[in-house]
Amino acid sequence: MIPLSWYLIFAAALFSIGLFGVLARKNAVAILMGVELMLNAVNINLVAFWRYQRPDIIAGQVFAVMVFAVAAAEVAVGLALIISIYRRRNTIVADNIDMLKL
Amino acid sequence: MTPLQILFILVAGVTLGAAFMVVTTRNMVHAALWLILGLFGIAVFFVLLDAGFLAVAQVIIYIGAISILMIFAIMLTRRIAQDVGSQISSGWGWAAGVSLLVFSGLAWMLSRWEGFHNQMPALDPGADPLIDLGKALVSPAGYVIPFEIASVLLVAALIGAIMVAWDKI
Numbered sequence: 161m162i163p164l165s166w167y168l169i170f171a172a173a174l175f176s177i178g179l180f181g182v183l184a185r186k187n188a189v190a191i192l193m194g195v196e197l198m199l200n201a202v203n204i205n206l207v208a209f210w211r212y213q214r215p216d217i218i219a220g221q222v223f224a225v226m227v228f229a230v231a232a233a234e235v236a237v238g239l240a241l242i243i244s245i246y247r248r249r250n251t252i253v254a255d256n257i258d259m260l261k262l
Numbered sequence: 263m264t265p266l267q268i269l270f271i272l273v274a275g276v277t278l279g280a281a282f283m284v285v286t287t288r289n290m291v292h293a294a295l296w297l298i299l300g301l302f303g304i305a306v307f308f309v310l311l312d313a314g315f316l317a318v319a320q321v322i323i324y325i326g327a328i329s330i331l332m333i334f335a336i337m338l339t340r341r342i343a344q345d346v347g348s349q350i351s352s353g354w355g356w357a358a359g360v361s362l363l364v365f366s367g368l369a370w371m372l373s374r375w376e377g378f379h380n381q382m383p384a385l386d387p388g389a390d391p392l393i394d395l396g397k398a399l400v401s402p403a404g405y406v407i408p409f410e411i412a413s414v415l416l417v418a419a420l421i422g423a424i425m426v427a428w429d430k431i
Contacts, residue, residue, distance in 0.1 A: 162270050162310070164380040168372050170274045170307075174281055176365035181285030183357035184350050189290060189335050193297050196328065197281050200304050203316075211311045212380050218394040222405045224316055225395075228323055229412040233419030235328050239335040240423035246339045247429075255351065 167208035175201035188242045188252040192235060199231045270310065277303030288349050290336045298329045312385060315392055 174197055181194025203224050210220020246252050249259075280300035287293050301324045308317035351357075372378055385391070398404035 161264065161381050162267055163378075164382075165372070165378045166270060166274075167307070167311075168378070169369060170278070172365055172368040172372070173278055175368070176361040177278065177281045177285055179364055180354075180357055180361040183360060184354040185285065186349055186351050187290060189332060189339070190285070190293060190349065193284050193293060193332065196297065196324070197284065197300065200301065200324075204304060204307055207308060207311045207313045207316060211313070212382055213377065215312075215383060215385055215391070216389070218391065218398045219405075221313055221316060221391065221395050222398055222408075224313070225319070225399070226408060226412055228316075228319055229416055232323055232328060233416050235331055236419050236423040237426065239331055240427040242335055243338055243427045252339050 164208060164212040167204060167212075171201040171204040171208070174198075174204070186253050186255060188245070188254050188257070189239070191254060192238050192242075195238075196231065196235070199227060203227050266310070273303050273306045277307075286350070290349075291333065294329060294333045294336060297332070298325055301325050301329065312391060315395055 178194045178197030178201060181197065182191050185191050185194060206220050206224045206227070210217075210224075214220065242252050245257055249257065251257070277300050280296045280303065283296040284293050284300060287296060301320060305317045305320040305325075308314070308320055399409050400406055
């Protein structure tokens with residue numbers, strides 16, 4: 161059978177790849193994709209801990225459902241912001257969005 | 263090696279490869295398609311973990327809604343999607359370093375935990391996790407308040423998204 165460690169190491173690797181995307185990508189949509197990968201890694205962890213540690217308490221799955229809802233809200237607002245910025249500045253390269261900088 | 267372990271390794275390899283392509287490929291539409299492949303792999307993991315509802319929700323919400331939204335955003339900012347030149351910023355070296363550091367730190371921390379090599383306990387044959395989840399989400403003794411707050415958050419986020427992306431202000 162599959163030990164818990166496999167899931168945890170997989171989720172850690174997925175989280176690190178997503179982190180690299182967030183830190184290294186120029187395009188704002190690609191940064192959001194990296195955030196999605198990180199959220200999915202966290203979800204895998206939540207469900208794996210639920211299944212291996214306390215399958216009698218359903219809270220692990222409920223929490224994963226909450227993460228789904230928050231991720232959907234985050235993507236909707238993030239993409240709306242990106243489209244709004246593109247309309248005004250004609251760019252979505254994160255380095256060029258520096259209106260708040262003095 | 264049981265067949266389940268071989269399946270796990272295959273799916274994990276495909277998912278990590280797809281995730282790597284998401285963060286490195288130059289064409290943004292291709293990145294979105296690789297993201298869809300990676301999200302399918304994660305849905306397979308939810309099935310392996312006996313969380314069937316989450317696997318279906320993953321396919322419907324992430325692949326059906328979020329990925330399509332991403333592709334729409336990429337198409338609406340189309341000039342960027344066909345950008346020539348690198349899509350990775352010049353400081354990618356330290357970004358890779360930080361990612362490797364986070365991964366090794368997580369792996370080290372997890373390997374010190376005594377439950378790291380736990381095997382999957384058998385599910386109570388009388389209990390159905392799907393029924394439990396459904397009851398927990400709507401029973402006052404369970405999680406009905408967080409559930410309702412999550413729906414209010416979604417409505418607020420969607421109205422906010424419309425307001426932010428509105429053309430005339």
